[in-house]
Amino acid sequence: MYTFSNRLKTFSIALMIIGAIGVVIGFMTSHKSFEEVEAIVAAESAHHGGGHDAEAAHVAPAASHDTHAAEGHAGEEVHHEDAHKKHIEHVQHQIANRPWSALYVAAFFFMMIALGALAFYAIQFAAQAGWSPVLFRVMEGITAYLLPGAIIVVLIGVASGTIGHYNLFVWMDPEVVAHDKLIQGKAGWLNTWGFAIRGFIFIAGWSLYRHFARKFSIAQDNADDNKNFKKSFRISAAFLVFYIYTESMMSWDWIMSVDPHWFSTLFGWYVFASMFVSAITVIAMITLYLKNKGLLPFVNDSHLHDLAKFMFGISIFWTYLWFSQFMLIWYSNIPEEVTYFVTRLEDYKLPFLGMVAMNFLFPLLLLMNSDYKRIPWFVVMAGVVILAGHYLDIFNMIMPATVGDRWFIGIPEIGSILLFGGLFIFVVFTALTKAPLLAKGNPYIKESEHFHY
Template identity: 60%
Template structure:
């Protein structure tokens, strides 16, 4: 039986406490109103531009960087109107001069008419100038409100990304466990209790995540723009034609019911598969093993459907105008390799503490092969999705990647390096797959890389260019990692680490590759 190390338990609790402090800091420092945003924008101007921005604010030829594209357009109109007014004034002065020096009666008669015409033009331009200034003010207010929503979303989004990522790690491990059951794999039964320990986080993570989804629906944040008031009502200022066309599917009641079905279904399989596995240890026949085989086969059918829909509901709908037919597989590859990597890391930790005596280098080698293979599979999907959309250059599709390349350049391409370049260079060598420190190093990089992948999928649609991996993001990740460690290693103490009566346990004990 495994005994939970006091040092590891302390570490998990410390991570949770630090995480709570970081999450609280993020919410407390989020702006509460537009006045706070105005101050933040002014501070950014002073920090980035200094005296240059102060001079630019006073000039009609250069606007501060905080202006949006629409505001820049309004500013250009403002400048043009000012120039035309000046020209009109200059023309009027010329006519007055002509009136003064003219002795011809006809010219004297025409001069006042010309002057009146230019005066009217001047008045019209002045009115246009006034309207442009009003429009500019409206655009600025709209921009400030938009930034307010982005900055208020930031701590929520950090919490959301960490929560869904860590929960899906346990789901990935559960899917891998089910595949081993259905495939009747002979190499992996010595690892079953490790997999079951990792999946023990799924119920806890599911409850927290479901609460987050409910809070989204109750408008505690603006993560999902299709939930905004009036977005499906014609004539409303928030009306969105494309979102309205999807309202039969994208509506909160149906959305949250689907979420409940998915989470309950996954957790029911997790509960019964573990129950049958433990019962098999005390059984005189293979009846519980056969039950596990049957429910695992049914679960995989349920899983492959619900996983795709889950990825649309919880991630892709953050950008409701965009869609990809590959997205479900792409998300699956990301959390599946993360789940396998976590199995490898937990196994190596337990092995280092003297447990899992029947786990040998061949088992580690196979886990590392899956880490390598699924990393390549993820890259294939990443490239296929990106290349097809980028090459087609359809505006409503390519905008998704344009935003990420322009605003998230480092994390966007950094994820490719961490999730493909690094694993393929390190794990392509067969001997390296048997070295503990190599597998641990590769595993840590892969896990962080796929966290960044989820960050890239969610953050651009919720916080725009206001992203930064700071205290809220690190705090959220620390909290869920700490909770994960506490739940998983507590679960590992509840049952022997070796399934005794699995039909393939002897083959697994003596597995050699």
């Protein structure tokens, strides 16, 4: 049985503490007064050679104009001051959004790894796969993070609409909804109670499957028959049906609704691909870590090769979905659809194009060769690039709608990654100590131990 080393435990706790400090600093520095934001905008305008403040100099009425003209210019000036005030308040709102958004991106990223691992685990049972049972306890350890991780995501979403004054989801703001016909039309779905109730249903369904699958898996270790395995097979098949529906709805609620004026029929599949490849990558990396410690002697190069094949294949699948979504929307050039990508290409060019390179070009070049898939350090290197790329993918989904062009990867973002990364390591490796690392009662375990490709 695996023992959670004091060194790793200390490391995970240190990550959480450092991350929490970073998050607190992010929130403390995001609360800026109207005057502070106005000074920031004025400095930016001066740096770029004008802007709102420069335009203001040209709207004052000339003394030689007649009274009617002066009144017209006075009205223009009032209108300009109104627009200027709204612009400053908008920027102030975006700056305040940043720590909430950074926290949400990191929370969702680690939650989706656990959810993707649960789906991959269920697929192995439903397909009665013979190669993967030696990896089941690693998958079960990763899925232990799903319940706390998903609850945290929902709590951040709801808290941002109460404590944070509608920072993440504009449809939670009654004033916005009152003046927005499109959001009003979606109010039957996009409302705080609906968001919370659906979140509870999603989490309850996922967690119940994880609980019983884990229970049957451990019970099978000491069983004389395959009853527990058959139960796992049946509930896995049922769970996959539940999962494919709830994963799509979750992606609409928890990600796509940050920008309620935009939608994509491919979005659920797109998020699934990102989730799936990230989960398989983490399974591979934790497996390699444990094998390096001498704790998984039954895992061989063929298991690593198959995990790396999945990393490669799902990366190509993700690219297919990304290109399908991008190309169809860009080519049709419908204003309310294409604005999603225009915003990202104008304000997020580096993370947007960098994400595509990291999620497609790097896996393609690093993992195409079959021999490289069997080299541990090579798989780890590819895995680090893939995980960083898919963090940027979630970053690109959330940030443009919540912080606009006020994005930066700094203390709030790094602090959030460290906080949830530390929590993820702590929960996962604690779960790995609760049962033997070999699911010895699985009927396919001998086939898995002697798997060669």
